[in-house]
Amino acid sequence: MSVSYHKIMLKNYSTANQARIVTALILTGILSIGSGLTFIKNATAASTNLLPETTNEVLKQNIKSNRLPRPVANAVLRDLARRQGIFTSQLKIINYSQQTWRNGCLELPQPDELCTQALVPGWRVVVSNNRKNWIYHTNSNGRSLRLGSENTSSDNSPSQLPASVKNTVLQAASRRLQLPISRLTIIQAQQRTWRDGCLELGNINELCIAALTPGWRVVIGAVDQTLVYHSNQTGSVIRLNERASGNADNQLPQKVRDTILQKASQVSGLPTGAPNIIESTRKTWQPFFYCPPTADCIAPPAQISGWQVVVEAGEDRWIYLTDETASMMQLSAQGLPVIGDAILRQASVLTGLPTKALNIVGYKRTKFASGCDREVSPSDSRSTLPNLCAPIVLSGWEVSVKPYNQRNLLVFLSDDSGSRIQLASGDSSTGNNGTGQPVPIPSSELPPPLDRGVVFRQISSGGFAGRTYETVLLNDGSLIRVRIGDANDSERSVRRISRQEVQRFQQLLERSRFGEYKNLSYPAPSGAADYIIYTLTSREGTVQYNDISQNNLPQNLQVVVKAWNQITNSQVSNGNTDETVSIPASELPPPLDRGVVFRQISSGGLFPRTYETVLLNDGRLIRVRIGDANDSERSVRRISIQQVQQFEQLLERSEFGEYKNLSYPAPSGAADYITYTLTSQEGTVQYNDISQNNLPESLRQVVNSWNQIVSNAQR
Secondary structure, eight states, X not given: OHHHHHHHHHHHHHHHHHHHHHHHHHHHSOOOTTTTOOOOSOHHHHHTTBOOSOOTTSOGGGOOSSXXXXXXXXXXXHHHHHHHTSOGGGOEEEEEEEEXXXXXXXXXXXXXXXXXXXXXXXXXXXXXXXXXXXXXXXXXXSSSEEEEEEEEOSOOSGGGSOHXXXXXHHHHHHHHHTOOGGGOEEEEEEEEEESSTTTTOOOTTOOOOOSOEEEEEEEEEOSSOEEEEEEESSSSSEEEOTTTSSOGGGSOOHXXXXXXXXXXXXXXXXXXXXXXXXXXEEEEEOXXXXXXTTSOOOOOOSOEEEEEEEXXXXXXXXXXXXXXXXXXXXXXXXXXXXXXXXXXXXHHHHHOOOGGGEEEEEEEEEEEEEEEEEEEOOSSTTOOSXXXXXXXXXXXXXXXXXXXXXXXXXXEEEETTXXXXXXXXXXXXXXXXXXXXXXXXXXXXXXOOOOTTEEEEEEXXXXXXXXXXXXXXXXXXXXXXEETTOTTOTTOEEEEOOHHHHXXXXXXXXXXXXGGGTTEEOOOOTTOOSOEEEEEEETTEEEEEETTTGGGSOHHHHHHHHHHHHHHHTTOBTTBOOOXXXXXXXXXXXXXXXXXXXXXXXXXXXXXXXXXEEEETTSEEEEEEXXXXXXXXXXXXEOOHHHHHHHHHHHHHTTGGGGTTEEOOOOTTOOSOEEEEEEETTEXXXXXXXXXXXXXXXXXXXXXXXXXXXXXXBO
């Protein structure tokens, strides 16, 4: 309690003496050096309303022609002093630079915050107390500012770069430039707080975690070029900023990068953002080509000028060869260990083709069963079951081989040495059940075309229960599931994904060429029973498969199925759906009073009390307990007018009024949950702590921002 009281007294003392300090600045033109205050060289500097170019603490190389405006300096110092509970005299600005921020959040958005996409001129300001540094982003006059990184080291020089980051970056640069580390130099290392988990270098269609990630921006110098790397704090994640790196002639084109990452994603079965390009070099290479002796073939160019690109995802690594535009691409077996030749020889025996007529088109790390370590007899001697097998599980590779004259692939499993090689179809762990080739779906069995506004549809039927369900995705993000034949519509559910997710799924359908498999069925093997049939329909056509044949679908189709399953399984919590119901007029709270921006009423929970929290347009945040006759739990806190305006803008952008008077109820049987009733000038929305994660994305953004306001408001 004494520490808290002491901080309050310090803040009051600072406020009371602020006017006297400013007066002293104007009269004398200098501040006492002994007291640790930032000193001003002469009185004329103050009269121009600009901060001097440098102080004794600023390094000579940081001297700038553009001076920091005094209002910006004052705003930054006051904000940090308030946050730390100290005097502004204990702080000094040690560096600053003019910036043009790429959005209204000054490139420092909060989680789920919507930022205006407009260029904002401003400043990057570094403040120190001789022990720690803080970095601020501001607009041009200091009225809008954000703390970018705090409690950083007081030196951002390369000597302060953690050894783990330094070693990882130098090794990556050495591999990329084909130069020894001794010929590389770290010429700059800056601590940064990246806006997302992709370190602000996400690939096309890559989903990046929207969380601030502290780390480093490291510039590596070589004889004729520089490389700029982004890293996290430890160096466990690094990415090359190709646009910022020098020597553009050796930069991998964006189209080539995107195409290769999509291909690596298809081969690995991982999301597009999981594989990472770790190296790219220019290369002239020879494409795969085979022509039988008796055939008349048109040979491709003998040499292709393009790129060799190394892609990594976990333990897997692939080497791709492409032309300049990625219109021609080939997987190089160089990334595969010594087993490549052994696999091709095995494939040659099976197909009767020479090894040069076979091409390795995919490989990845895997574990598989090969043979029995021992036989385990049933404990019951009367059992008619055969002896059970304890399989030997090997770590190794799954390798896909394409004969020159066949569309289907041969998939092999091999250990690391190539001494044990087997067809994947002979191992049940691969999911290959000997299904045949696709067959056309009879026209009489084709489902009707999609209705207007429908992006995708799945019909599932069969299984043990023998029920049929239809799930459709609408272009507004609605995901509707019904049971065919349910007269009461009792199993109907309506959920929602974001429009951005809908667009990404549509792009995936286009990239995967879903229409190439139009009206094809991948049947279950003969004798199979109790399987579920899935019928998928897009604007391009219909594909049918079952839960037995799923792993034998073409890779492009597997990617679509996986993405669709992620959509249908997303935002489902505790068996709940986000079906909405109208709030009865008798249960609606009264409209907001004049001057009130927003209101939350919370009720229920283990200790059923009801609280009302209102945000006024002057920034006050008032919370009371309904029924508290003595008003003993009343609290008044405050946020800035700017924060109020930002929240009002968020309400407008999120179209809060579209959800007017709707309730997102808890699932049947739930208990002890808290109900939240939110009201703006546009209307009222109701939800609870169980259904919160099932709200539409724009509503979740409002809820998250409101919770941040309530948590961060100052007393």
